[in-house]
Amino acid sequence: MSVIRDILNFNRSWAESKRLRNPDFFSRMAEKQKPRLLWLGCSDARVGPDKLTGLPYGSIFVHRNIANIFATNDLNCLAVLEYAVDELRVPDIVVCGHYGCGGVKAALEHSGIQPIDLWLDQIRFIYNRHAAELDALDEEQKARRLCEYNVTAQVYNICRSTIVREAWKRGQKLSVHGLIYDMHNGLLMPMGIEFHSFEDWQQERLASHFTNGA
Numbered sequence: 001m002s003v004i005r006d007i008l009n010f011n012r013s014w015a016e017s018k019r020l021r022n023p024d025f026f027s028r029m030a031e032k033q034k035p036r037l038l039w040l041g042c043s044d045a046r047v048g049p050d051k052l053t054g055l056p057y058g059s060i061f062v063h064r065n066i067a068n069i070f071a072t073n074d075l076n077c078l079a080v081l082e083y084a085v086d087e088l089r090v091p092d093i094v095v096c097g098h099y100g101c102g103g104v105k106a107a108l109e110h111s112g113i114q115p116i117d118l119w120l121d122q123i124r125f126i127y128n129r130h131a132a133e134l135d136a137l138d139e140e141q142k143a144r145r146l147c148e149y150n151v152t153a154q155v156y157n158i159c160r161s162t163i164v165r166e167a168w169k170r171g172q173k174l175s176v177h178g179l180i181y182d183m184h185n186g187l188l189m190p191m192g193i194e195f196h197s198f199e200d201w202q203q204e205r206l207a208s209h210f211t212n213g214a
């Protein structure tokens with residue numbers, strides 16, 4: 001049986017069960033979306049947010065790409081962030097990395113001029129900032145640590161965007177969080193990095209100026 005037939009079969013029974021439980025479910029959903037968070041995650045097939053978070057249908061506005069990068073020169077990233085913050089007014093943004101990320105591993109192993117190489121240059125840039133620490137680790141630990149640094153860097157990229165800073169300045173309630181997912185045990189873990197206001201972010205910037213923390 002083809003995967004498309006599987007999808008269509010599942011979809012028909014899913015839609016039917018939703019309608020049986022709540023006849024207005026789809027008409028209410030179709031009116032407008034009101035997601036509770038923006039999720040920036042990796043495209044890896046094993047890290048889709050719906051299953052990991054358990055949030056109900058319609059709760060997550062999603063942007064995914066290879067190695068969960070918030071590229072500040074990428075119109076796609078910026079448009080998603082702008083719409084989520086300015087129009088949908090999501091109160092939370094999650095950057096979720098994951099251990100065993102193929103994009104992070106590839107960035108450590110080779111470089112080149114193919115589209116994926118150029119995209120992953122952004123990971124190599126983070127690696128270079130932390131090379132002294134990372135080069136002292138074995139290969140597995142190095143990749144894990146770089147996955148963590150990548151989450152931190154993307155949280156920083158989001159917070160330093162005009163979109164988020166302007167939202168904070170006008171008093172909009174908005175928090176940015178870093179999480180990492182471990183595929184070996186199925187657990188999401190907080191990275192201990194989150195910002196809730198412009199003041200929060202300013203304090204971190206002052207601190208990181210001295211520690212080179214990003």
Ligand SMILES: [Zn+2]
Pocket residue numbers: 042043044066067068098100101102103104
């Ligand atoms: Zn990945």
